[in-house]
Amino acid sequence: xxxxxxxxxxxxxxxxxxxxxxxxxxxxxxxxxxxxxxxxxxxxxxxxxxxxxxxxxxxxxxxxxxxxxxxxxxxxxxxxxxxxxxxxxxxxxxxxxxxxxxxxxxxxxxxxxxxxxxxxxxxxxxxxxxxxxxxxxxxxxxxxxxxxxxxxxxxxxxxxxxxxxxxxxxxxxxxxxxxxxxxxxxxxxxxxxxxxxxxxxxxxxxxxxxxxxxxxxxxxxxxxxxxxxxxxxxxxxxxxxxxxxxxxxxxxxxxxxxxxxxxxxxxxxxxxx
Numbered sequence: 001x002x003x004x005x006x007x008x009x010x011x012x013x014x015x016x017x018x019x020x021x022x023x024x025x026x027x028x029x030x031x032x033x034x035x036x037x038x039x040x041x042x043x044x045x046x047x048x049x050x051x052x053x054x055x056x057x058x059x060x061x062x063x064x065x066x067x068x069x070x071x072x073x074x075x076x077x078x079x080x081x082x083x084x085x086x087x088x089x090x091x092x093x094x095x096x097x098x099x100x101x102x103x104x105x106x107x108x109x110x111x112x113x114x115x116x117x118x119x120x121x122x123x124x125x126x127x128x129x130x131x132x133x134x135x136x137x138x139x140x141x142x143x144x145x146x147x148x149x150x151x152x153x154x155x156x157x158x159x160x161x162x163x164x165x166x167x168x169x170x171x172x173x174x175x176x177x178x179x180x181x182x183x184x185x186x187x188x189x190x191x192x193x194x195x196x197x198x199x200x201x202x203x204x205x206x207x208x209x210x211x212x213x214x215x216x217x218x219x220x221x222x223x224x225x226x227x228x229x230x231x232x233x234x235x236x237x238x239x240x241x242x243x244x245x246x247x248x249x250x251x252x253x254x255x256x257x258x259x260x261x262x263x264x265x266x267x268x269x270x271x272x273x
Contacts, residue, residue, distance in 0.1 A: 001147050003248055005036050005037050007031035008207070008246075009027040009224075009244055010208060010242050011041065011042050012211055012242050013047060013210060014047075017058055021046065021066045021070055024046075024071075040082075042085040043098070044085070044088075044098075046065070046088065049088075054215075056095070062099075068101060095133060097115075097134060102143050110145075111150075111152065113139075114136070115156070118130040142167055145174075147251050148173035150172060151164065151172030151203070152176050153167070154177070155177065158179070167201075168201035173203055173251060175206070179208075180209065181210075182221065186220070190221055194207050197227075199230070204228060209222055211242060212241060221239060222238060223238060229257035
């Protein structure tokens with residue numbers, strides 16, 4: 001497989017869907033102008049609501065969702081692949097789904113993934129209960145791209161190494177982790193977790209992120225990063241604000257890393273205790 005250019009879009013999504021869509025449109029154009037063949041956006045691309053009520057009030061059905069419509073038309077017009085990190089898709093009157101989409105260069109929806117692990121945590125800087133807003137997913141997803149198989153995840157999933165093991169053993173050579181990490185947890189864990197997931201499974205990790213202060217009072221960490229299969233950081237957008245970073249991806253690097261350390265073939269059964 002040939003090398004290709006990947007762009008990560010770092011955003012500061014608010015609770016105004018139209019404004020976020022306008023920002024996304026400009027960012028997609030910037031990324032394509034930089035030569036990107038695959039463009040990835042963060043979790044909550046379309047909306048980061050002020051609270052649960054605000055999020056639910058503004059969640060839309062999949063059909064006709066403006067973020068999805070924009071991404072599909074842009075992909076088709078430009079012949080580019082797009083990973084929408086996530087949008088909020090209405091599930092019922094009480095909750096929605098935090099759903100990521102992979103869109104092909106013809107504008108088709110190649111795959112979608114609903115976030116499995118809900119960020120329900122009580123931290124020194126605040127309490128979070130995603131399960132009050134979102135219906136958790138129940139299936140892992142590996143999707144075909146022209147450059148290899150992509151294992152799709154979202155944000156808090158990154159703390160569950162077993163999910164990534166299954167994705168890699170199912171053939172994934174790239175792992176997507178679109179996110180909206182808080183600043184304190186980001187400072188402590190973001191780079192460590194992403195590099196670990198890449199090294200453990202000899203995969204590229206693509207992690208576009210939210211950055212800055214949002215309508216709900218949360219500050220997100222930024223640092224959209226691309227990690228190589230050996231653990232090197234190929235790109236890091238930092239925390240100064242929204243923007244686009246580009247990295248060259250070499251699919252052959254996955255095979256080289258897996259030949260050097262073939263740990264995916266070394267799992268053994270064991271008993272506990």
